[in-house]
Amino acid sequence: MKISCLLLDDDPLVLDLLQAYVAMTDILDVKAVFNDPLEAHRYLLNNDVQVLFSDVTMPHLSGLDLVRSLQQPPLVVLMTSYPQYAMEGFNLDVIDFLLKPISLDRFLKAVNKVASILRTSQPNGDESHDVLSGWGSFFIRTDAQFVRLHYREVLYIEALKDFTKINTADGRTHLTLVNLKNLEEQLPPGLFVRTHRSYLVNAAQIEAVSTLEVRVGGHALPLGQTYRERVTERIVNRSLIRRQQH
Template structure:
């Protein structure tokens, strides 16, 4: 579980780092004291969990979270217990009142893991994701996605008769798409496995469109496609 933390107190960040190092399955990928840098990171990287202070000099943590375009599950951390009700109104996973011990931290992490697992299974089973396009949220069904292509700071999701140009990184969208259905073959391309009609080491074909396979992804692509080929041959 990849997490980040935003807190204006370095000692609070150090405590979180120590607790996370003790916790199996957790990785603290970044810490921030600056809200602007934290928001930029969240918008351009996949984050499973956010530890967020409330009382900060430049912005209230709840206001910061409300303004996020991409909202990862959040655990609020603060020295003030009177914010708890407001925090849960924002669907916070938990609310840690400083100073908190490792046992209390671990309970919050367990809640976060359960929520993330539920959301992931629900997203796959429901078969779609929402993307922000033309100032509104649009439902895109996984089965309709023909190609995902990176275009500078945007990605293009191609579906029959319509393409969605959205401000999102390839890393984030690749984590939102279920791995049994999609594979990344290039820094600029994610493709649906069921639409691959032929392939070799350096490229794949989707109907009449040929997509390059970069060296970075060649082994992963070969392993997955060879397993599918073996299953089909065996059947």
């Protein structure tokens, strides 16, 4: 099954190069091509794609601001000539960051990363699911069996030394012999957010955020100072309804 994508860059030569690369992959399905980020934004508000390949520095709206403006952005691969944007991009949970001029092998590596993430969310190759919607699933080994858990039903994951405890919305807990860092690296980016060195929380399940804690499924979990700014930016600011100035 092909991966639907949108290409965005204000340089027509870059767009030509990307489309040539796409034709070589036989896995990407280009749904739209834009050189204007505002047009791309309007398209993304009304259409679903699985991955966005976007330039960073563009007139009117940067690629970073475009991603921030979307309540549920697709998987994102950013492209730029300026490496200083990389950290800000990864703070937005982008999948990859391509430095221009973009080589074919580097582009293919990004595509492989996207495909791997989408396969994680569709382990049986069933009908397409947007990984960020949380409708995919994963297996863990617990006791003497393998247990399937759906992303949407996970509330939060807690570190217990070499184990992690996965807490689900139905009140069950599952212990698995994988540490939190290792588990986090294998989960699709964008679904879960680290709120504390010992807690990983389902972003879609967060009910409230305060200075010292987040609430999820009726549980109050600590919000570490190291993670506070990122959680506020990603969870609150992206969908905050603000008072209009008159």
